[in-house]
Amino acid sequence: MGELIEGVWHPNWYDTSSSGGRFVRSRAQFRNWITADGEAGPSGEAGFAAQPGRYHLYVSHACPWAHRTMIFRSLKGLEPLIEVSVVHPHMLEDGWTFDASFAGATGDRLHGQAFLRDVYLRADPGLSARVTVPVLWDRERETIVNNESAEIIRMFNSAFDHLTGNDADFLPAEHLHEIDRLNERIYATVNNGVYRAGFATSQEAYDEAATALFQTLDWLEDRLAGRRYLVGDRITEADWRLFTTLVRFDKVYHTHFKCNRRQIVQYPNLWAWLRELWQWPGVAQTVHFDHILQHYYYSHDHINPHRIVPLTPEPAFDAPHGRDQLFQASRLR
Numbered sequence: 001m002g003e004l005i006e007g008v009w010h011p012n013w014y015d016t017s018s019s020g021g022r023f024v025r026s027r028a029q030f031r032n033w034i035t036a037d038g039e040a041g042p043s044g045e046a047g048f049a050a051q052p053g054r055y056h057l058y059v060s061h062a063c064p065w066a067h068r069t070m071i072f073r074s075l076k077g078l079e080p081l082i083e084v085s086v087v088h089p090h091m092l093e094d095g096w097t098f099d100a101s102f103a104g105a106t107g108d109r110l111h112g113q114a115f116l117r118d119v120y121l122r123a124d125p126g127l128s129a130r131v132t133v134p135v136l137w138d139r140e141r142e143t144i145v146n147n148e149s150a151e152i153i154r155m156f157n158s159a160f161d162h163l164t165g166n167d168a169d170f171l172p173a174e175h176l177h178e179i180d181r182l183n184e185r186i187y188a189t190v191n192n193g194v195y196r197a198g199f200a201t202s203q204e205a206y207d208e209a210a211t212a213l214f215q216t217l218d219w220l221e222d223r224l225a226g227r228r229y230l231v232g233d234r235i236t237e238a239d240w241r242l243f244t245t246l247v248r249f250d251k252v253y254h255t256h257f258k259c260n261r262r263q264i265v266q267y268p269n270l271w272a273w274l275r276e277l278w279q280w281p282g283v284a285q286t287v288h289f290d291h292i293l294q295h296y297y298y299s300h301d302h303i304n305p306h307r308i309v310p311l312t313p314e315p316a317f318d319a320p321h322g323r324d325q326l327f328q329a330s331r332l333r
């Protein structure tokens with residue numbers, strides 16, 4: 001855990017002293033877009049055209065933000081086009097490292113560097129930033145395209161379609177507005193909400209975050225009683241963004257981040273919806289609970305000083321979800 005300040009590494013934890021104990025996530029700094037023809041995207045510069053083998057993705061299998069990008073890489077058939085390097089699950093005084101001694105950690109397949117911060121410094125030797133995953137790297141221009149998962153998945157959704165022939169669309173134009181609306185609430189209170197609860201250093205900050213989190217989970221539980229997916233009648237980006245947080249919930253956030261009013265298995269609709277997404281082709285293979293458990297419980301020693309990784313529940317993700325019959329039946333009625 002740490003940050004770069006003018007190119008120099010400082011092993012600092014998040015400072016909550018000026019925000020009343022509230023965790024405030026930093027804004028990602030690299031915001032260019034890969035597009036089919038290399039035109040500029042909604043932010044950043046032009047010049048990042050979709051090409052096979054040109055881009056490299058750095059992820060942690062523990063991280064829910066990086067996980068989104070791995071799910072879209074799988075759903076969109078991008079594995080042969082975009083190679084991946086996976087960091088070690090422990091994020092300690094050197095931040096994310098390319099130590100490959102943990103099963104599934106690959107080292108830096110592209111440059112053989114030691115630390116993720118070396119990737120950032122390669123893009124900008126004088127950078128001031130937190131060193132986060134995911135990172136999308138351009139081998140041609142030798143720089144970071146983007147390190148904001150919300151944007152990387154939008155690129156993956158369509159920029160490579162002409163190369164892969166995979167036109168599955170998780171952002172249908174007619175539902176974009178509603179997807180954005182849901183994403184906004186779910187980001188603030190669930191995706192980032194679990195971190196706001198877990199990293200809070202005052203009772204007030206914790207109460208705010210935990211209350212809002214469970215209000216949103218109750219709201220989603222009601223919403224999923226009457227519809228199979230969060231928006232429209234097809235699975236969309238909004239579902240996948242919620243999935244990466246909820247799949248970690250009962251094993252990690254419930255205990256480690258004190259989100260323990262309820263577990264996801266206690267919400268019948270959310271739990272069945274979660275099982276359906278888990279069982280979606282190509283998705284379960286992107287979930288690595290060994291990395292997830294080691295990362296959270298071992299890395300955050302200010303929350304878990306003895307670094308004991310607990311025995312955790314084993315939710316039956318493969319059990320039938322029944323959502324297909326349920327909604328087929330309700331449509332026929």
Ligand SMILES: N[C@@H](CCC(=O)N[C@@H](CS)C(=O)NCC(=O)O)C(=O)O
Binds near residue numbers: 003062131132134
């Ligand atoms: N906005 C980023 C957030 C990514 C992020 O915060 N990743 C965490 C891992 S789950 C990280 O690398 N944290 C390191 C740090 O903040 O120092 C995104 O969604 O891509």
